[in-house]
Amino acid sequence: MKKTLALVVCGLLWVNILKAQQTQYMVFEFIKVEKDQLFDYIEFKDLMEKVYRQAFNDQLINGWDIWRLQNGADHGDFQYIMVTYFKNPVHMMNGLEEETMVAYTKIAYPHLTDAQVRTLFQQALSVKDAPMRLYMKQLALTADDFQFKPGVLASFDLMKAVEGRFGDYEKAEIEVFKPIHQNRINQGMMGHWSFLRSALPLGSEAKSTHLTVNLYKDYMQFFNAQAYEDLNQTAEQRAAVNAGLNSRDQKWIYLATLENVVR
Structure with missing residues (x-):
């Protein structure tokens, strides 16, 4: 029993180490x-x-x-x-x-x-x-094989968590919005999504606290994603989406095309 418990603890520690290394x-x-x-x-x-x-x-x-x-x-x-x-x-x-x-x-x-x-x-x-320079830590990302190459599109969305709802907002992005983006990727309407938090301490006057990165292979995929609506969402899921939207302020959206890349 003790040996099994030790193996479980070691396994969890190893998972956490790998996760930290991949951040x-x-x-x-x-x-x-x-x-x-x-x-x-x-x-x-x-x-x-x-x-x-x-x-x-x-x-x-x-x-x-x-x-x-x-x-x-x-x-x-x-x-x-x-x-x-x-x-x-x-x-x-x-x-x-x-x-x-x-x-x-x-x-x-x-x-x-x-x-x-x-x-x-x-x-x-x-x-x-x-x-303007932002230092960011990645908190979550979708499972995909998106290829970074010149010509692909990105939407960099600068967010500011509502004061007092920092944790609510991060939970909403990871538990509510990430599955939505993953579904779009699975359907071929998006390439990649990731969620980032500022890596430096911020005061209440900060212009933004978080950033989402949305990647698309071309304009056709980008506009298809904008028009997408999940008609199969339940009332509970729609309520979770609305609560997540209310926990942050979308400050700016920067649409950009990749020109140079090193991978």
Whole structure:
């Protein structure tokens, strides 16, 4: 009996360890680019893809994306969203050190001198401004095999939990909304869904506390998902959906197209 109990406890501990190891941490950088620098930004994206590809190969990051915004709170404020994926919160907060990124730039452009590499790197960084940065922890995601490749669509929905209903909102997303999105994925009307919480302490004046990421392979799938209505929902399920909607405020929705990706 004691041996069986010990095995059960060890099994639960191992499951928790694996779950912690699989948790994604992400940095979302909302990027502003001046109109006269949009062409230079193309070169910036290509350089960053080479740099982050090397960081991915060295297992410093889990992935990296650049998304071009189609709409948002004020399209003049941001034109791109850059997402970097990390395996733990420490790596997320430390990010990639500048000297490491310079070294990776040198690998990408071996024909340049050290001085030329540093100049190229600084010129690339000067192109973009990131006035908004979010540090997020993934809480839940759907079971799918969605492929990140240029051209796929994303809806980044910034949410703010109603004060005093933080737990209610998270429970609703995980227990009510996740199965709905999973059903859409199973029917081919969506590619992927994930639910994230801010990884940093926030005060009551925070503009958002959570983020949902909704991915689609193309516009046809996106619009089919918007028109979808589950007519088989019971009255109890509809009540749970309405309660979940009332536990949060949907602040902004950013629709974006994936342009560069490292996986």
